[in-house]
Amino acid sequence: MTTLKVGDFVWAKMTGYPYWPGKIVEEDKDVKKPKGKSEMHYVRFYGTGDHAWTKVELIKPYEENKETFSVANKRPNFIDAVKEIEHASERRGKGIPDTSSEEEESEDENGSDDEPLSKHAKITSKKAEKTTKSTPKRRKQPKKQNYPSREQLTLHHHDLSHYLLTRSLENNTPQNAAHKPSSYNRFSSDTPDIKLPSSRRSPDTTADADSTTQYIPREVMATDKKIGFIGLGIMGSSMARNLVETGHDVTVWNRTQDKCTSVIKAGAKQGSSPADVVQQCDIIFSCVADPNAVRDIVIGNYGVLQGMSSGKGFVDMSTIDVDTVKEIAEAICMRGGRYLEAPVNGSKKEAEHGQLVILAAGDRSLYMDCYSSFEAMGKKTFFLGELGNGAKNKMIMSMMMGSFMASISESLSLAEKAGLDQYTLLEILNMGALSCPLVKSKGAAVLEGHFPANFPLRHMQKDLRLGLQIGEELEQPLHIAGASNELYKRSKAMGYGDRDMACVYRAVNA
Template sequence: MEVGFLGLGIMGKAMAVNLLRNGFKVTVWNRTLSRCEELVEQGASMGSTPAEVVKKCKYIIAMLSDPPAALSVVFGKDGVLEQMCTGKGYIDMSTVDTVTSTKISEAIIEKGGRFLEAPVSGSKKPAEDGQLIILAAGDKSLYDEVMPSFDVMGKKAFFLGEVGNGAKMKLVVNMIMGSMITAFSEGLALADKSGLSQTTLLDVLELGAIANPMFKLKGPAMIQEKFPTAFPLKHQQKDMRLALALGDEVEVSMPVAAAANEAFKKGISLGLSDQDFSAVYQVVKESSAASKV
């Protein structure tokens, strides 16, 4: 199977490598073309512009860093739209908002192409291991046709219906995650102040009904007040805000998420924006102003 691949950042490169290793013919493009070299060494072809990649390939996968990049690759000079036409499929795996996704979708379809949004859950390691979770939405026939590529890049793909649902599903999951890490932080702080060992709490949790990879992975660092950034607190707060806004729209009252969101906002005001979202523990624990008042 032959695919085009636009965007070779940390995630994109890992995904493209997996495709190559599994026998796909891949034509890559990246804004900084030199990043293509490593892939070419592993057997990829290279396109000098997005348009060139689209011209050559029936299926084009994009993995761009943010909405402006996603838009520019499609609408810019030598962009995707210039060669988009009937018979081609465009799969945007970047994490973008619904508005961006819809705008790209409409433009692709107007040119006769098919569109799939397919944001992923998982970061660098799962990308390298082909263990991403793929949240796809849009054209079902395109989804079915490119499933072999999803099988290579992810451990599981979901088809969620109309464009926008991929982004929404990600928000729901991240909202639950944000409330959980805050509840976990409250528990860690309560254990500590109550004279219980936090390490023992982690052990007890690990054996029980609420054991989960996140507590296991982040807990030991959190109790040392270390928050190496996997997912920045400011992004977690943004997702909480967007999930609450979605709740506004569809009339769901979510007081626990709202309380967690305010904790993340406090984290931002305390200067924790760029630390891992588990740094919300610092917000819960914090009592440093005591001496100043």
């Protein structure tokens, strides 16, 4: 059996992830080694900047297993990670310190990437953004597709939205050359044909809300309207790419321009300012961090309002409070525009794969015009009526999720103090009534000390704060959410704001 030691290049695997190139490094004293009999090593993973305690049976020597694992994953971030470890290995072979390009940059900014996570928690938001910029490509349909007939394609776009849901996916009519729609299926080509159930035949999902969890393959026929997208952060970059990949004509803008690069390579155009994007487009989506950021892109210099004119639509998908929603809506409507709030439920992974749940409210005609865009970005869209209902629903859901994550953290911390095996407790939880994606993914992240920013902790704390504001206005006691908010605030103060929300465990277990 090969003996592993600090400095060895390896392939290592964590729960829910494929084998990934990494290096065994000195342990982070602030990341407690999970209790149990399993032998473990502390591994730094190339291409991510993340560290984790990993069981020795899930660690393989790099060179001996290169042919097995290096071709098993085609994602761009995996390929980049392999290039980095190869670069480091080559340098070591020449007697040069084995620093990858990632490490060199991190040393310039904040020391070696092999430093403990407690030091990395204080890295600027620029470094945190870097770890999340790569997104996996989504599988495309084969070229041969079934499209509506020429006569059907003459329908008005509003009627077309209804038509797309009511027609059978088995309809075998020829493709129209004058209006060549982009068809997109987020499933493999061998998925059997499935007819849409009657409960999903209206794009107004207030009337057809269902409890199905099985995803239904759908074709996305891109609208002929020009789409703008402002804000290309962790969520926005993937949402904009999904619009491009489903055939929408997309123009993007982001305060940090280099974040536009990947979306532009996918086929988008770049605007010079929010106002420029609005002037070029019919419908403009935005997804930014908080209420202040929304006001800045709308009301600020060269903002959305300066390009807004009659008939154009502005759809804000950020998570903001009800007062800001109504403030922005009034400003847009005074310029003759239409406004829709559409916050989303989901994190980075759901955004990448077009599986968000979209909570829309406001202008009904704009909602109908956005139908194909929502199909590209989400698995389900709800129209919730009057302005503010989207924000309220989002706050309540985020409040529940944040409080549950805090409870998971407390339970795992208590298990450790009680001398129990945390892995066993997590396995028990996943076998019972509490089993859910949050327990599985975030529980594993806590035990492995692996916190890629799928949902940054600072965003969760912001959502909790906004949820508490609603409770204050309605005089509804929110004891559990209030206590949870204090834990997230403490985690932010400890420097973990740009790590994943699961990092709240650090505050609980400090």
